[in-house]
Every structure is written in structure tokens, then in C-alpha cells.
Amino acid sequence: MPIRLFDTVSQSLRDFEPRVPGQVGIYVCGPTVQSEPHIGHLRSALVYDLWRRWLTYRGFTVTLVRNVTDIDDKILAVSGTEEWWALAARMERAFDTAASALGILPPTIEPRATGHIGDMITLISRLIDRGHAYAAADGSGDVYFSVASWSDYGQLTRQSPDEVESDEANSERGKKDPRDFALWKGRKDSEPATASWESPWGLGRPGWHIECSAMATRFLGSGFDIHGGGLDLRFPHHENELAQSRAAGDDFATTWLHNGLVTMNGHKMSKSVGNEMGAEDLLSQTDSATARYFLLAPHYRSTMDVHEGSLAEAAAAWDRIRGFARRTADLVTAAPEVPDAFAAAMDDDLAVPAALAVLHDAVRAGNTALDAADSAAILARANEVAAMVNVLGLTVEADSHHATHAALGTLIDRLISERNRARADKDWPTADRIRDDIDAAGITLEDGADTTRWSITNG
Numbered sequence: 414m415p416i417r418l419f420d421t422v423s424q425s426l427r428d429f430e431p432r433v434p435g436q437v438g439i440y441v442c443g444p445t446v447q448s449e450p451h452i453g454h455l456r457s458a459l460v461y462d463l464w465r466r467w468l469t470y471r472g473f474t475v476t477l478v479r480n481v482t483d484i485d486d487k488i489l490a491v492s493g494t495e496e497w498w499a500l501a502a503r504m505e506r507a508f509d510t511a512a513s514a515l516g517i518l519p520p521t522i523e524p525r526a527t528g529h530i531g532d533m534i535t536l537i538s539r540l541i542d543r544g545h546a547y548a549a550a551d552g553s554g555d556v557y558f559s560v561a562s563w564s565d566y567g568q569l570t571r572q573s574p575d576e577v578e579s580d581e582a583n584s585e586r587g588k589k590d591p592r593d594f595a596l597w598k599g600r601k602d603s604e605p606a607t608a609s610w611e612s613p614w615g616l617g618r619p620g621w622h623i624e625c626s627a628m629a630t631r632f633l634g635s636g637f638d639i640h641g642g643g644l645d646l647r648f649p650h651h652e653n654e655l656a657q658s659r660a661a662g663d664d665f666a667t668t669w670l671h672n673g674l675v676t677m678n679g680h681k682m683s684k685s686v687g688n689e690m691g692a693e694d695l696l697s698q699t700d701s702a703t704a705r706y707f708l709l710a711p712h713y714r715s716t717m718d719v720h721e722g723s724l725a726e727a728a729a730a731w732d733r734i735r736g737f738a739r740r741t742a743d744l745v746t747a748a749p750e751v752p753d754a755f756a757a758a759m760d761d762d763l764a765v766p767a768a769l770a771v772l773h774d775a776v777r778a779g780n781t782a783l784d785a786a787d788s789a790a791i792l793a794r795a796n797e798v799a800a801m802v803n804v805l806g807l808t809v810e811a812d813s814h815h816a817t818h819a820a821l822g823t824l825i826d827r828l829i830s831e832r833n834r835a836r837a838d839k840d841w842p843t844a845d846r847i848r849d850d851i852d853a854a855g856i857t858l859e860d861g862a863d864t865t866r867w868s869i870t871n872g
Contacts, residue, residue: 416471416760418639419714421647421669422569426762431638432667437473438637439465440629440666442646443523445482445621446504447491450511450692452708452719453675453682457643459705460672460713460763462517462806464641467759470751470804478632479520480625481505484527484618489608497608498527511692514701515708516806524628526619530610532627533619536661537596545660546596549587554599554615558622558657560592566656569669570648594653595620622653629658629665636664644671673716690719699728702808706731709805712766730773731807736868737776738802738809740783741795749796751804759804772801783866825856829865 416429431437441461444454458479465475482488483501492500513519537556540546545562549555560566566574577592586599600609600616609616619627629637642651651669658665674681677688695704707727711717751759752775758767779794802809828847835843851858851867859866 414757414760416468417762418668418670419762421651421671424571427668429638429668431473432636435473437468437475437639438633439475439477439639439641440625440633440637441477441479441520441640442625442642442650443479443481443520444505444508445485445487446501446508447485447487448504448684450504450508451675451682452690452692452695453643454508455511455515455517455692455695456675456708456717457641457672458512458517459515459708461641461670463709463713463763463765464639464670465518466804466806467763471760476522476633477520478522478524478629480628481523481525482621482624483525484608485621489604497605507692511696514696515705516701516808518806522632524632526624526628529624529628529631530619532631533623534597534612536623536627536630536657538613539661540596540657543660543662545657547589548614549599551587553586554597554612554617555586555595556597556614557588557593558596558653558660559589560594560656561590563656563660565659567652569652569655572648594622594649596623596657622650623657625650626654626658626661626663626665629654630663635662637666639668639670640666641670641672644674647671672713673711676716676718678720679718695724699724702735702810703728703731705807709765710769713763730769734772734776734798734802734807735809737779737783738795738798739811740866741779741791741798742809742811744792744795745799746796749800749803751800752797755797755801755804765805768801768805772798772805775801780866825851825867829858829867833865 417426418429419425420427439461441458443458444450461477461479465477468475481501483498483505488497488501509519537546540558541548541556544559546556546558549557560574560577564574567577574592596619597612597614598617598620599614600606600618609618629640640651640654651671655665655669675690676682677690680686680688682689695707699707703724707724708717710727710730752771755768755771758764758771761767775794775797779791779798782790782794799809828851832844832847835841835847848858855869857868859868
């Protein structure tokens with residue numbers, strides 16, 4: 414079965430066919446580092462981490478480029494008394510720390526916008542030479558993309574150029590058409606001198622959209638396989654990227670993927686109304702593996718709604734998987750393979766909910782096999798679960814106190830044996846006392862047909 418992806422441009426599922434056999438080039442819009450990361454940022458990064466892991470599992474060599482927008486209107490607006498570049502660096506570290514905690518692999522390449530100003534100037538010059546961009550005649554130093562010059566504008570979001578409205582506040586600064594968008598922004602007196610670079614049009618800085626077009630083609634070439642990002646970036650950011658890149662003569666992305674947004678109790682997250690969950694908020698409420706499971710469980714294209722109890726639900730589901738994986742860790746072979754049903758789900762536009770259903774079925778079957786002491790079934794399910802957990806990037810950490818856990822296990826097993834003897838002798842007071850002692854120690858017993866399993870109540 415081929416891997417299928419939902420392409421935003423065609424609004425359809427398409428079989429994935431890489432430009433170069435065996436290789437995949439992915440560009441993902443990374444963070445604009447003006448503030449602390451929130452769970453929406455992390456979910457987007459996690460989605461493309463999953464795509465990367467699955468494509469790698471399927472035998473592709475994946476190059477993942479995820480940029481950092483470290484110069485932008487928003488960064489300058491909120492920096493206050495702090496140097497804008499210092500704020501950007503601090504917020505970038507915060508994002509990287511949170512992403513690492515969630516097991517999100519570092520991108521193959523992580524370019525910063527400020528490191529590629531020259532590439533952006535070159536791309537803008539190409540657009541001017543091809544008649545798709547112009548320098549403002551008012552002497553501001555601004556350069557704009559001419560929407561009217563590109564008949565395919567609106568292709569990504571399926572709107573005609575006549576339907577497009579300006580998304581910028583500075584339409585009075587030398588635009589020929591209010592729909593045109595900035596490629597280069599001439600320096601304003603109110604902006605710090607450090608936030609401007611020399612260009613053929615005077616001192617200034619790049620517009621947001623040109624940054625990604627320049628960095629994507631710089632590292633992945635004129636044409637590449639996949640461009641990803643959050644649903645909120647479709648317009649104007651990705652629409653403008655596509656238009657300016659194609660107008661400059663680049664094929665750009667073959668397929669566009671967009672992940673769904675995160676809401677809080679059915680409402681859009683917003684700092685102004687106080688319903689935004691930061692990365693630190695999430696990671697302070699649970700362990701990193703549970704947080705990863707929580708964010709990856711919904712289908713990547715769906716809206717993820719965070720509500721009271723949703724994190725606890727994810728924690729309970731992950732604990733069932735983690736408990737079985739820990740109990741059978743010593744049985745796992747070096748390179749186990751995922752079940753066919755799991756692979757089919759992942760091949761079908763990364764259908765993680767369906768893949769998780771396969772994983773939970775394997776855990777249930779594995780626990781049944783443990784109860785029945787069916788060694789062949791236990792071995793098979795242990796390897797399947799390990800393979801699926803690994804592909805999803807979920808870490809089943811070894812017990813932090815392994816030696817203590819082993820010693821505890823010896824003592825508990827002895828108590829269970831004593832309890833079983835008491836039950837066999839119908840010595841119910843002794844059997845109940847042993848169980849009460851074990852329960853008081855925070856240990857749960859589960860009696861099966863032929864065996865008794867135990868687990869630590871607090872995980």
C-alpha cells in the first residue's frame with residue numbers, strides 16, 4: 414500500500430511519490446520566537462516529527478528543514494527594553510527545550526532567518542527582474558510582490574485574486590495595489606539600527622513570507638516534496654510563499670500539509686483572554702511521554718480541543734501501554750516490526766487514532782497472554798507493542814530505580830505466594846491481611862485465571 418497524504422492544494426488524498434526515489438525533502442514553518450511556546454506550537458512540531466519518523470521507518474532518507482523566524486514585526490513590537498535579538502534567542506531556547514522534552518527530534522537543518530538575508534535579497538531581485546515585484550516609488554525602501562502579476566495567486570486557498578484582501582496595515586506606504594504584500598521593509602526611524610541590513614533598496618529587513626521561500630529552496634532546492642505548517646498559516650503566509658516562489662521560477666513544494674489547531678474548551682487559544690496553555694504548563698502537569706501521547710493522539714488534521722479531563726484521559730491510556738511495555742521489556746528483540754494494521758493506518762495520511770487502536774488491542778491481547786502464561790503470545794505482543802511505541806517516538810523509560818524495583822518485586826512475589834497458599838488453605842483472614850498490607854504500600858494486585866499481577870498504584 415502506498416503512503417497517502419492529504420494535499421491542501423488539491424484538497425484530496427494523494428499517493429506519495431518522492432521527487433528523488435528513496436529521499437524525502439520536507440520544509441516546515443518553525444516558530445516565530447517572540448514569546449514562550451504554547452501547546453499549539455508543540456503540536457505542529459510533533460506532527461512533522463511523526464511524519465519524519467514514519468517515512469524513515471518506511472525506508473526513506475528524510476531531510477527535514479524547520480526554520481526559526483528570528484526577525485519579524487512581532488519580535489520588534491514586544492521586545493521592549495530587551496534587545497530584539499536577545500529576546501529571540503531566549504524564546505528559541507525555550508522552544509527547543511520544550512520540543513526536546515517531548516522527544517521531538519532536532520530537524521536535519523534549522524536555519525534562522527537572520528542568517529539568510531542575502532538569499533532573500535537574491536530572491537527579491539529575481540522577482541523584480543521577472544516583473545512580479547517592485548520597489549515603492551515613495552522612497553520608503555519597501556519592496557512589494559505584485560499580486561496582479563501572478564494569475565495563479567489564491568491557488569492554495571482556492572480563492573481568486575479578486576477575492577483577496579490586504580493583510581497588512583502599512584498599505585499606505587507606496588503600494589500599487591492593496592493586495593500586494595511586502596518582500597522587503599524599509600527601515601523606520603522607530604526601529605533599532607540592528608534590525609536592518611543593506612540592500613539594493615536601502616536599509617531594511619525582509620518581509621515574513623520571503624524568509625521561508627528563500628530558506629526552503631536554499632536547503633532543499635528549487636523543488637521539494639512536502640511543505641508543512643499549521644492550518645492558520647495557509648493564508649496569507651503559505652499562499653504568499655507559493656505565489657512568490659512559483660513566480661520566481663521555482664517549482665517549490667509538490668505537496669502541502671497542514672495540521673489542525675488547538676482549542677481550549679471549544680474556543681481559540683488567546684493570551685488576551687487567558688486560555689492559552691503554555692509548553693511549561695503542560696510539562697508541569699505530567700511527564701514528558703504522557704504529554705507527547707496527549708498531543709499526538711488526535712488525527713493531525715483535526716482540531717484538538719483541550720478540556721477538563723482530557724489530559725487525565727490521555728494519561729490513563731498511555732499508562733496502560735507503558736505498564737505492559739515495562740513488564741515485557743526484556744523480551745523485545747533488536748528490531749521488531751509493527752503489525753500490518755498499524756502500518757496501514759500510518760500509511761493512510763498518518764491516521765494515528767486508528768494506529769493507536771491497533772496498539773491498544775495489542776496491549777489487551779498481551780495482558781491476556783500474561784494472565785494465561787502463554788509465552789509465545791506474550792513474546793509476539795511484546796515485540797509488536799515495542800515497535801509501535803518506538804515509531805511513535807514514545808519513550809517507555811526503564812524504572813528509575815531498577816535495582817530497587819527488582820528487590821521490591823522479589824518481596825511482593827513472596828507475599829503473593831504466601832497469600833496464594835493461604836487462599837488454597839481457605840485461610841481467608843491471612844489472605845486478606847496480606848492483600849491489605851500490599852494495598853497499603855500503594856501496590857495493586859490483579860488476580861487472573863492462573864496468576865496474580867501487580868503494579869505500583871502511582872505508576
